[in-house]
Amino acid sequence: MASLVALSPICIPEEEAILRDQEEREQLERNIRNRDATTTKKRRHQLSLPKPKPSLRFVHQVWVRD
Numbered sequence: 213m214a215s216l217v218a219l220s221p222i223c224i225p226e227e228e229a230i231l232r233d234q235e236e237r238e239q240l241e242r243n244i245r246n247r248d249a250t251t252t253k254k255r256r257h258q259l260s261l262p263k264p265k266p267s268l269r270f271v272h273q274v275w276v277r278d
Contacts, residue, residue, distance in 0.1 A: 266274075
């Protein structure tokens with residue numbers, strides 16, 4: 213079995229920089245997707261929480277005004 217190093221083309225510095233930039237961009241995109249997924253999960257959880265009941269004082273004020 214041939215070594216991958218022997219089969220890979222020789223990279224010049226510009227190509228290495230381009231490959232490194234592509235890898236960094238892909239990692240950033242993965243991080244953004246993970247962050248967005250986490251935020252979505254948190255929002256779903258917050259939306260599923262029961263809304264607080266109005267206080268008796270508030271209810272009384274509403275009834276007295278009407």
